[in-house]
Amino acid sequence: MPEIALATRNIWKSYGALHVTSDVSLEIAERELHAVIGPNGAGKTTLLAQLGGELRPDRGTIEFGGRDITRIRAFARARLGIARTFQITTLCADFTAEDNVALALQARERHSFRFWRSARHEPALREPARALLARVGLEARAGIASRVLSHGEHRQLEIAVALALEPRVLLLDEPLAGAGVDESANLIALLGSLKGTMTIVLVEHDVDAVEALADRVSVLDGGRVIATGTFAQVRDDTGVQRAYLGGGDG
Amino acid sequence: MRRANIALALTALALVALPIVATLSRQPFWISVATELVIDALAVTALDFIVGYGGMVSLGHAAFFAIGAYTVAFASTSGHNSAPLNWALAVFVSALFAAGVGAVSVRTSGVFFIMITLAFAQMVYFLIAGVKALGGDDGLSMTARDVMPGIDLANPVIYYFVVLAILAAFVLLSQRAIGARFGTVVRAAKQSERRAIALGFDVDRYRWLAFTLSGAVTGLAGALFADYQRIATPDMATWLQSGDLLVMLILGGAATLLGPVFGAIAFGVLRVALVGVTDHWMLVLGAILILVVLAGKRGLAGLIVGPDA
Numbered sequence: 001m002p003e004i005a006l007a008t009r010n011i012w013k014s015y016g017a018l019h020v021t022s023d024v025s026l027e028i029a030e031r032e033l034h035a036v037i038g039p040n041g042a043g044k045t046t047l048l049a050q051l052g053g054e055l056r057p058d059r060g061t062i063e064f065g066g067r068d069i070t071r072i073r074a075f076a077r078a079r080l081g082i083a084r085t086f087q088i089t090t091l092c093a094d095f096t097a098e099d100n101v102a103l104a105l106q107a108r109e110r111h112s113f114r115f116w117r118s119a120r121h122e123p124a125l126r127e128p129a130r131a132l133l134a135r136v137g138l139e140a141r142a143g144i145a146s147r148v149l150s151h152g153e154h155r156q157l158e159i160a161v162a163l164a165l166e167p168r169v170l171l172l173d174e175p176l177a178g179a180g181v182d183e184s185a186n187l188i189a190l191l192g193s194l195k196g197t198m199t200i201v202l203v204e205h206d207v208d209a210v211e212a213l214a215d216r217v218s219v220l221d222g223g224r225v226i227a228t229g230t231f232a233q234v235r236d237d238t239g240v241q242r243a244y245l246g247g248g249d250g
Numbered sequence: 251m252r253r254a255n256i257a258l259a260l261t262a263l264a265l266v267a268l269p270i271v272a273t274l275s276r277q278p279f280w281i282s283v284a285t286e287l288v289i290d291a292l293a294v295t296a297l298d299f300i301v302g303y304g305g306m307v308s309l310g311h312a313a314f315f316a317i318g319a320y321t322v323a324f325a326s327t328s329g330h331n332s333a334p335l336n337w338a339l340a341v342f343v344s345a346l347f348a349a350g351v352g353a354v355s356v357r358t359s360g361v362f363f364i365m366i367t368l369a370f371a372q373m374v375y376f377l378i379a380g381v382k383a384l385g386g387d388d389g390l391s392m393t394a395r396d397v398m399p400g401i402d403l404a405n406p407v408i409y410y411f412v413v414l415a416i417l418a419a420f421v422l423l424s425q426r427a428i429g430a431r432f433g434t435v436v437r438a439a440k441q442s443e444r445r446a447i448a449l450g451f452d453v454d455r456y457r458w459l460a461f462t463l464s465g466a467v468t469g470l471a472g473a474l475f476a477d478y479q480r481i482a483t484p485d486m487a488t489w490l491q492s493g494d495l496l497v498m499l500i501l502g503g504a505a506t507l508l509g510p511v512f513g514a515i516a517f518g519v520l521r522v523a524l525v526g527v528t529d530h531w532m533l534v535l536g537a538i539l540i541l542v543v544l545a546g547k548r549g550l551a552g553l554i555v556g557p558d559a
Contacts, residue, residue, distance in 0.1 A: 052448065078450035090448070092441040103438050107449035112431040112456070115423075119434045165449065 002029040004066070005199040006051065006082075006169050011060030013046060013223075020046045021057065022223035028169075033191075033200045035210040035231075038220035039243060044203045045087060047220065048171050051201065052084045053077040064169070078107070083167035085158040087174045087203075093147035097138055097157050100146055101129035104164035129164070136160040137186055152183035159190065169199040176206050188212060219243065254507065254558040257551075261508055265414055269407045278406065285410045287518040289475045292417045294498045294510035295424055296467035301496070302505030303428050304460050305440035309364045310351065310371030312491035314344045314465040316378060316482065318472030323390035323482035324383075333396035333403055333477060340473035341466050347374075348465020349458070356457040359443075368489055379484035389483030396477050403477070413474050417511075420467055425507060427463075436460050501539055503549025506559040512550040 006028045013021035020043045028034045036044050049055040051062065053074035061070045069077060078084075091100050102125040106112055119125065133139050136156040141149060149157065155175055162170055175191065176184050188209050194200065195213060204210050210217060211231045218228040221243040227234045234240050265288070272280040293315055300306040318340040325336045355366040378384055385391070395403050403409050427433050439446040439453045446453050476482045485491070494517070502513020520538070524531035546552050551559040 054444070054447075075447045075450050075452050078448055084448055086444070086448070090442045090445040092438045092445060094441055095438070099434075103434060104449050106431055106434065107451055112435045112451070113459070114431040115427040115433075116430055118426075118429045119431045120429065161449075 002032070004028065005030045005032070005064070006201070007063040008047075008051070008057075009061045009063065011050060011057035011062065013043075013050060013055065013057050019223045021050065024060075024220075024223070024225055026218060026225065026228070028199060028201060029215075031196055031199055032215045033195045033202060033213055035202045035204060035214035035217045036220060037204065037207070037210055037217060042220040043223040044220055045173055046223075048084065048173050048201065048203055052082060052171055078165065081165075081168035082171065083162040083165040083169070084171035085162050085173055085175055087177055089146075089151075089154045089158075091146040091154060091157060091161070094145060096143050096145055097133060097149065097153075097160075098126065098129050098142040100157060101132050101160050101164050102126060104161045105129060108165060132160045132164050133157075135163070136190060151178035152180050155179050155183065155187060156190075159187070163194075167198060169201065170194070172200060172202045172204070174203055174205060176204060176209055184209070252558060254555050257508060257555045257559075261511060262418075265511075269410050273407065281406050281410055283518060283522055285406065285413055285478055286475070287514050288410070288413045288417050289471050289478065290495070290498060290518060291511045291514035292413075292420060292474070293468045293471035294495055294502065294514050295417070295421055296464045296471065297495050298499055298504055298510050299424050299428070299467075300457075300460050300464045301499060302509070303433060303440065304436045304457060306356070306359075306457060306461060307364050307496070308355075308367040308461075308464075309489060309492045309496070310367030310369075310374075311465070311468050311495050312489065313351075313371035313374035313487050314348055314468040315472035315475070315491065315495075316374060316484070316487035317344045317347055318469030319476035319482035319486055320378060320384060320390060320472075321469070322396065322473040322476040323392055326392045326396055326477075327390055331394070331396045333398040336396050336477070337470060337473045341470050344469020344472070345462055345466035348469075349462045351465070352458045352461035356454050356461055368492070371487060371489060371492060375484060375487040375489075378487055384482075387484060389481055392476070392480040395480055409478060413478075416470070416474065420470075421507070421511070424467075432456065432459075497535070497539060499549075501542055501549055503551030503559055504547075506548055506551035506555070508555060509549050509551035509559065512554065516550055 004027050008024050008026045011021055011024050024047060038044055046055065050057050053072060061068050064080060064082065105125045105128055130139065130142055133142050136159050138153060138156050138160065141153060159175060176187055179187055191213055214231055216229060217231050217234045219226050219234050219240045226239045226243060227237045268284050269281045272278060297311050300308060321340040321343045322336045325339055330336060351370045355363055358366055379387055397403060401408060435451050435456045439457065443453060498513035498517045499510060501516055503509030520535055521531060524534055542549055548559055
């Protein structure tokens with residue numbers, strides 16, 4: 001049995017009578033690429049937010065490398081090595097692509113209480129930032145303000161920013177959403193190259209991408225995990241088929 | 251030469267030449283006006299640090315100004331008349347107070363932030379006005395300006411240049427801090443708080459320090475003002491004064507190098523020019539403010555200096 005990188009133990013999250021996370025227990029192995037799929041409103045993003053620490057479950061615990069991190073705040077989880085990307089762009093709009101990556105590199109240091117030297121002219125931040133942009137195929141856009149980058153470029157930049165943190169666990173919230181066909185193919189290739197180098201939790205609607213990338217898949221429906229297994233196993237699961245047909249959303 | 255550098259050089263030249271021209275043309279009144287403008291510019295520079303770059307709109311900065319002023323007036327009337335020591339003390343006291351206010355207010359944002367800073371400032375106002383030892387409604391009058399070894403602060407031209415040098419130093423310091431790693435985190439948190447947190451920044455700590463530094467420098471401006479006018483009064487702490495600082499900032503251009511200076515100058519010159527003509531000078535100011543805001547978000551600095559402001 002491989003070591004467990006990240007686990008949820010019977011976590012619940014409710015808004016009033018609505019259970020957005022309902023008794024979810026997941027074990028994600030070290031260096032596994034674990035996809036989370038499910039119809040719209042199944043609670044995928046809420047689950048990711050609880051893993052990242054933006055939301056706290058009402059009940060249950062979350063473990064990271066065997067340590068209970070349920071009560072650890074989002075910024076501290078990032079420092080422990082849990083990085084995430086966002087479905088809605090939350091990049092710093094006025095910063096250039098390179099600034100955004102450099103900021104993430106800066107975040108890896110113990111603190112940023114430095115007041116004199118220009119952060120824009122620190123080779124220790126700028127050179128690795130450019131290398132990361134090259135890795136996601138954005139080197140030509142390094143000096144462009146994030147606000148004018150295309151949707152697909154935002155997706156690439158999101159990944160470069162997350163990689164700059166050198167995380168142990170990477171939480172990806174629909175990294176292909178809004179990307180064009182070519183961009184998607186590039187992103188899938190990029191994610192494929194990351195597979196096996198770190199633990200990845202991938203929330204994604206694109207079933208072909210999930211089939212191509214995932215070691216295992218968990219299917220959420222109505223806040224509940226209704227199946228976990230290889231892609232083929234969950235595809236053939238009658239409960240999963242019912243959820244997708246009933247949900248009406250591919 | 252870039253337009254921004256030309257604007258900076260011309261502004262510096264005008265501020266340095268002003269007392270000389272005023273003296274030669276026997277208009278010492280303008281030195282007094284200019285001294286107050288430069289002190290205001292220092293306070294607005296401090297405010298810009300958190301409003302323009304940090305997105306924290308404080309409606310309580312007049313409190314720090316008043317605390318700085320009262321610290322100087324109190325020390326001076328208690329027989330301690332060293333300007334450097336009194337100013338340092340004013341910075342320390344206002345920093346302490348700002349640290350306390352900041353610890354509560356940086357946990358909030360938007361309208362709540364505005365309301366909390368306003369509430370603290372109102373507390374300071376009523377405290378100052380109510381304490382007998384601080385002179386109550388009359389304020390605290392000093393018999394003479396504090397002294398500095400080797401520099402004759404009693405001379406208005408010399409005092410003006412001291413204040414101008416302090417402004418220049420803090421404009422430089424604040425620009426460095428904003429461009430450095432610290433300011434980068436503060437600016438990032440303004441643009442996308444979720445992102446800054448997801449990267450691992452304890453955003454509240456950075457905001458708290460920015461707020462504290464801003465309050466400390468505003469306190470220094472208050473100290474310089476008290477020593478200039480030889481008085482500290484409760485109305486320095488009213489929320490109208492906090493509003494004036496924000497108006498100067500928006501008029502001049504938030505998050506620009508020269509915006510705070512332009513804003514303070516424009517505000518002060520308009521007041522002096524119009525107050526003799528009409529009691530309703532704020533009406534004219536309001537119209538100008540609307541025009542400047544409609545013309546673009548970057549105020550006078552944006553209009554004069556352009557995109558590099």
